[in-house]
Amino acid sequence: MSDVIDKIPYLDLTKEFSELESEWFELIRETGARGSFILGPNVKAFEKEVANYVGSKYAVSVANGTDALMLSLRGLGIGPGDEVITTPYTFFATSESIDMVGATPVFADILPDSFVIDPESVRQKITKKTKAIMPVHLFGYPANMEELKKIADEHNLKIIEDCAQAFGASNSKHRVGSQGDTGCFSFYPTKVLGCYGDGGIITTSDKELVDHLHKLRNHGAVKPFVHDEIGTNSRLDEVQAALLRIKLKRINQAINHRSQVAVNYSEQLQDVLTAVPMAPENGIHAYNLYTVRAKNRDALRQHLTDSNVGTSLCYPQPLHLQPVYSELGYQAGDLPVAEAACENALSLPVYPDMPKQHVDHACKLIKDFYK
Ligand SMILES: Cc1ncc(COP(=O)(O)O)c(C=O)c1O
Secondary structure, three states, rough: OOOOOEEEEOOOOHHHHHHHHHHHHHHHHHHHHHHHOEEOOOHHHHHHHHHHHOOEEEEEEEHHHHHHHHHHHHHHHOOOEEEEOOOOOOHHHHHHHHHHHOOOOEEEEEOOOOOOOOOOHHHOOOOOOOOEEEEEEEEHHHOOOOHHHHHHHHHHEEEEEEOOOOOEEEEEEEOOOOOEEEEEEEEEOOOOOOOOOOOOEEEOOOOHHHHHHHHEEEEEOOOOOEEEEOOOOOOOOOHHHHHHHHHHHHHHHHHHHHHHHHHHHHHHOOOOOEEEEOOHHHHHOOOOOOOEEEEOHHHHHHHHHOOOOOOOOOOOHHHHOHHHHHOOOOOOOOOOHHHHHHEEEEOOOOOOOOOHHHHOOOHHHHHHHHO
């Protein structure tokens, strides 16, 4: 079978689209016939469905995951002079959102086995200016919310969960997005729950914050044409909400498929690679990405590229060493676990309906490389 595979894309959403197309187009037609394109019935229903699924009381949809983080910070009153502790091993939007509200990101190191923020390192970074912790449930693996909540309670800090990559992930029965002051999700197409454009949502159980977020996402308007603060335009489109409602109905099935792909990879690669990802004890890894640690990572990646297998480097450079943060004064060696991950982590293909033969073929190529 593997003989006939000439290409394995890093990500392929086309089969999923063809399966959802007719149901989604029907909902788009209904939306058009109704003539209600912004904050319409699909957006409102989707917000309730997400809150239900995640286990929070409320959800407020926004235009993308970056806005979900930025508006959470604004809604929680975090701004200039404040510090927010986060991970350097994540997509740039995480720390960017902190800068967007005028606060300062402070980077803590990560755990070597799971790539998520190390609660002990968080403790060491707390100062008088610290106002919040922003853990990232990276690649679909939930950060240790129990420990982080203990730290937050001891120091009176807010927690803004970056759940962009982890819809449906859970730790000790709690889904991500239900334990912090807010949970911030992205519906960028590559995410576990992705739309066909941009989208995001904030989950919370704080009603006062919900009222504030409704205002902030709509130009700070208390009622039409009356503005009592500066907000922004950050709303989820009705047609994307319609698609997301269809996909949410199948989300457990989608996550199960990703888990099967991951188990299949791990069984074949655990003795070949330095480390393969594992689900947390008593929890669910949503496997938005399947990221391994590999010796000679760059040569392995080249070998896979030459064999038409797509891969990605998530992430090649830690945020504390990004040029934009040079003024913060971090040096190479400050956060060694994150820096090492940037040297040896490699993300392999995983996507909806990825066939087992593709996983087997990629594994065979990896085993050949290390022979
Ligand atoms: C960890 C993380 N945080 C935040 C974001 C930002 O989400 P969006 O692209 O929807 O703004 C992303 C998206 O890639 C992400 O991976």
